Amino acid sequence: MNRKGKIGLALLLGALGTGGFILAQTQSSYTGPKVEITYLHGFTGPDRPVMEELVRRFNETHPNIVVKATAQPWGTIWQQLAALVASGRSPDVVVINEDQITGFIARGALSELAPAELRAANIDKNRFYKALWETADYQGKSYGVPIHSVALAMYYNKDLLAKAGVAKPPKTRDEFLKAAQACTTDRAGRKPGQSGFDPKNLETWGVGIPTPWMGGTIAYSVARQNGTNLVDEKLNATFNAPEAVEAVQFLVDLVGKYHVSPANATEQSEITAFRQGKACFNFNGVWMLSQYQGQQGLKFGIAPFPRLGTKMDAAWGGSSHLTLPRQRAGYDPNKRKAALEFISWMTQPAQNLKWTSAGGLPTQPVVAQDKSYDNNPMQELFEALPNVYPTSGYPWVAQVRGAWDAAFEAALLGKKDVKKALDDGVNEANKQIEQARQSIR
Numbered sequence: 001m002n003r004k005g006k007i008g009l010a011l012l013l014g015a016l017g018t019g020g021f022i023l024a025q026t027q028s029s030y031t032g033p034k035v036e037i038t039y040l041h042g043f044t045g046p047d048r049p050v051m052e053e054l055v056r057r058f059n060e061t062h063p064n065i066v067v068k069a070t071a072q073p074w075g076t077i078w079q080q081l082a083a084l085v086a087s088g089r090s091p092d093v094v095v096i097n098e099d100q101i102t103g104f105i106a107r108g109a110l111s112e113l114a115p116a117e118l119r120a121a122n123i124d125k126n127r128f129y130k131a132l133w134e135t136a137d138y139q140g141k142s143y144g145v146p147i148h149s150v151a152l153a154m155y156y157n158k159d160l161l162a163k164a165g166v167a168k169p170p171k172t173r174d175e176f177l178k179a180a181q182a183c184t185t186d187r188a189g190r191k192p193g194q195s196g197f198d199p200k201n202l203e204t205w206g207v208g209i210p211t212p213w214m215g216g217t218i219a220y221s222v223a224r225q226n227g228t229n230l231v232d233e234k235l236n237a238t239f240n241a242p243e244a245v246e247a248v249q250f251l252v253d254l255v256g257k258y259h260v261s262p263a264n265a266t267e268q269s270e271i272t273a274f275r276q277g278k279a280c281f282n283f284n285g286v287w288m289l290s291q292y293q294g295q296q297g298l299k300f301g302i303a304p305f306p307r308l309g310t311k312m313d314a315a316w317g318g319s320s321h322l323t324l325p326r327q328r329a330g331y332d333p334n335k336r337k338a339a340l341e342f343i344s345w346m347t348q349p350a351q352n353l354k355w356t357s358a359g360g361l362p363t364q365p366v367v368a369q370d371k372s373y374d375n376n377p378m379q380e381l382f383e384a385l386p387n388v389y390p391t392s393g394y395p396w397v398a399q400v401r402g403a404w405d406a407a408f409e410a411a412l413l414g415k416k417d418v419k420k421a422l423d424d425g426v427n428e429a430n431k432q433i434e435q436a437r438q439s440i441r
Contacts, residue, residue: 225309
C-alpha cells in the first residue's frame with residue numbers, strides 16, 4: 001500500500017511539545033487589511049486534529065488574517081485542482097505531495113514563489129533540508145515550501161539479531177548480507193549454504209523483498225545509492241542503466257541466490273512476519289513505527305535504510321509542500337501576501353516540531369536537534385535525513401514509477417531477467433512520457 005494511505009498512523013510523537021521554540025512568530029510579515037484565505041489539504045487521518053489546531057493558533061495570533069481550512073482526500077485534490085485553477089476558483093493555499101507537484105507546476109497550475117516574496121515573508125530555503133526544498137523546484141524556480149516529510153527506514157528485531165550473533169544493525173551491503181544470512185533458517189534449522197537447506201520452507205529470514213510499490217521504493221533507494229536516477233537530465237526514463245540493473249539484480253539475488261528472503265513476498269506479508277518475529281529486518285516507511293510499538297512482545301529498533309548500493313547513502317523520501325495555485329486576473333494582492341504569511345508561520349521550527357506529533361520527520365535540521373527527541377527512537381534516523389531523495393522533479397512521476405514498479409516486480413518474480421524487465425519498463429515509461437509531454441505543450 002502506498003504511504004499516502006498510511007500517513008496518519010505514524011509516530012506516536014504526541015507527547016512532544018515545542019521544545020525551545022516559540023509557537024508563533026513574534027512579528028507578522030503581513031500588515032495589510034483584514035482578509036480571508038482558503039486552505040486546502042489532504043491530512044484527513046489522525047493528523048487532521050493537529051493541522052486544525054495549528055490553523056486555530058494561526059488565526060488567534062493573526063487578527064487581520066482568517067484562514068478557512070478544508071480537508072479532502074489527496075486523490076480528490078489531484079482530480080479537482082486543475083479544474084479549479086482553470087475556472088478561477090483556486091484555493092489560496094494548497095498542500096501538494098512530492099509525486100504530484102512537478103506535474104501541476106508544468107501544467108501551469110501553481111505560481112512561482114519569487115525570491116523577493118520569500119524574503120519578505122521570512123521564508124529561508126536554507127533552513128530546510130536541501131533535497132526536501134528542491135523537491136518543489138522546477139527549471140530553477142521554487143513553487144512550494146516543505147511542511148511534511150517521511151522516509152524509508154529499516155526496522156530490526158533485537159531478539160533475532162542477538163540470537164544470530166549480530167551485535168549491531170548493519171549499515172553496508174556486506175554487513176547486511178552477513179546479518180541476513182545469520183538470521184535465516186529453514187524449518188529443520190538449516191542455514192543457507194548448508195546441505196539440505198530448503199528455501200521454500202523458512203522458519204525465520206533476513207528480510208522480505210515485496211512487490212509492488214514498496215519493492216519499487218526499496219529498489220529506487222538502492223539505485224540512487226548506485227548513483228543513478230529513474231530519469232536523465234532530459235527527463236526521459238533511463239532506469240535500465242547499468243547502475244539500476246546492478247541494484248535490482250542484488251535485490252533479486254536476496255531471494256534466488258542468497259535465500260534470505262521468501263519468494264512472492266508482499267508488503268503486508270512482511271509486516272505480519274516482522275510482527276510475529278519471523279523476519280530480522282523490515283524495510284518500510286516511518287509510518288510503521290506506531291504499529292510496531294503497539295505489538296506486544298516485539299523488541300525492535302529503527303535505523304536508516306542501509307547502504308545496499310555501491311556509491312552513496314540514499315533512501316526514498318516523501319514530502320508535502322505548501323503552494324500558491326495560479327489565480328484569476330484581478331486577484332487581491334493582499335490575499336497573496338497573507339497566504340505567504342500563513343506559509344511562513346506554518347513552516348517555522350516551532351510549528352514543524354508540533355506537526356511531527358501527527359507523524360512524519362522534521363523538515364529542518366534545527367528541529368531534528370530539539371531535545372524533545374532525546375528519548376525518541378525516531379532520532380536514530382535524523383543523521384540520514386540529508387540523504388533522503390523523493391521521486392520528484394519531473395512532471396510524469398506517476399508514469400515512470402508505475403513502469404519502474406512493474407519492471408521490478410517482473411524481475412523479482414522471475415518473469416523476466418533483470419535487464420529485459422528494465423528495458424521493457426523504460427520503453428513503456430517513455431511511451432507514456434511522450435503522451436504526457438503532448439498534454440502540457
